[in-house]
Every structure is written in structure tokens, then in C-alpha cells.
Amino acid sequence: MELEFILDMIETNGYLGLFLWLWIGVFVFPVPNEVIVMTIGLATSLHVLHPIFAFFAVYLGILAAMTSSYLLGRCIGRPLLQYFQKRNKFTKVISKSMKLMDKYHALSLSISYFIPGIRNFLPFLYGFSKLKYRTFALFAYSGALLWLAIAFPLGYAFGEHIEVIVAYEQELFLVLGFLVLLIAAFKYRQYRKNKKYNTPFLNEEILDLEKSDTDSAKCKK
Secondary structure, three states, X not given: OOHHHHHHHHHHHHHHHHHHHHHHHHHHOOOOHHHHHHHHXXXXXXXXXXXXXXXXXXXXXXXXXXXXXXXXXHHHHHHHHHHXXXXXXXXXXXXXXXXXXXXXXXXXXXXXOOOOOOOOOHHHHHHHOOOOHHHHHHHHHHHHHHHHHHHHHHHHHHHHHHHHHHHOHHHHHHHHHHHHHHHHHHHHHHHHOOOOOOOHHHHHHHHHHHHHHHHHHHHHO
């Protein structure tokens, strides 16, 4: 991601451009969020952007993208999931997402933002599973905030070495986020004592879709 592109966008659209880029651009441009956020962090270190305004513009854009994905799953999840299941490139993403959901339940929304490829797809699946928005927002928004609180300062301090950071992204983020995630896991265990969340509805829907696809294929034969 070229710094000049950031500068041009800010000059043309201001902080609104950052918000729209993180909201809509994530669905259009195949650029990792890490690269985008750390480039913006670098821009703030050069005093091109105000760090607080830039941070919140980025965070709001991320929340808008996650919420849009959740609402798509909740409103038109079935036809979209049928489409995704027929595309090989989404097969692994769906499988990894389901395993994460089965293992960590709602907490997987917080964890997923540290996993490229899944972070924007998991909200869609939880929307399809009819998870309450309040629960979705609690875990998804807090996970995104934690991720941003790590990625943004990294860009601010080491933005000139983005390529190296991205190369060791998972290891670096796991180390930096480990203690915080332990605290979150402890809080979540307390939370689950009062109310448990699982995804039986989603699992049943997946099986129904696969069965309907199999029946359709048999009929065509």
C-alpha cells in the first residue's frame, strides 16, 4: 500500500474517505487490513493525520464492515451461503470458520479478527445463525478494538517495515495479544455461566443446504 495513495485520499475525501475505505473497500479491494491500518499509522507518525481522529475513523469503518457482513447473513444468508458453498475458494474459509465457532462459540468473533480470511466471513455466518446483535456486537467490536489497538501503534512506530510485520503477522499478533486474550477468556467463562451460546441452527442449515444440493444433483442425473 503506497503512502502517496493515503495522502491523496485524505486530501480529496478527508477522514470520511478513511471510514468508507475500511467499510466498503474491504469488500472490493484485495488489500489486507493490516497493510491498510499500519499505513495509516505511518501517516499519523508523519503528522499527515491526527492520530486520534484517524484511529476512530478506521475503527468506525471496521465496525461498519463487520456489521454489514452480519446483516447480510441475517437478511439474505441462505442464498449467499449456497453461492459460497459452490465456490472452491470459500470451502476452506467456511470449514475453518465452523471449527472456530464450534470450539469458542461467541468468543470466536473476538479471536477471528486476528485470522486473515475469516475475520470478515465469521460475522456473516453468525448473522445467518441468528445470533443476537447485542451478543455479536459485544464480542466482534471488542475483538476488532483489541486488534486495532495493536496494529495501529505498530504502523505508527514501525510503518516503514510493514512488509516484515505482515510476513510475521500471526506470530507477532499472537504474542502481543496473548495476555489480553487470556483476560477475555476468563471473562467469557464467567459470562457463559449465566448463558451459553452455540450454533445448532447454523449446523442444521448447512446440512440442509448440502442435502438439497445433493438431491438436486440426483434429479438432474
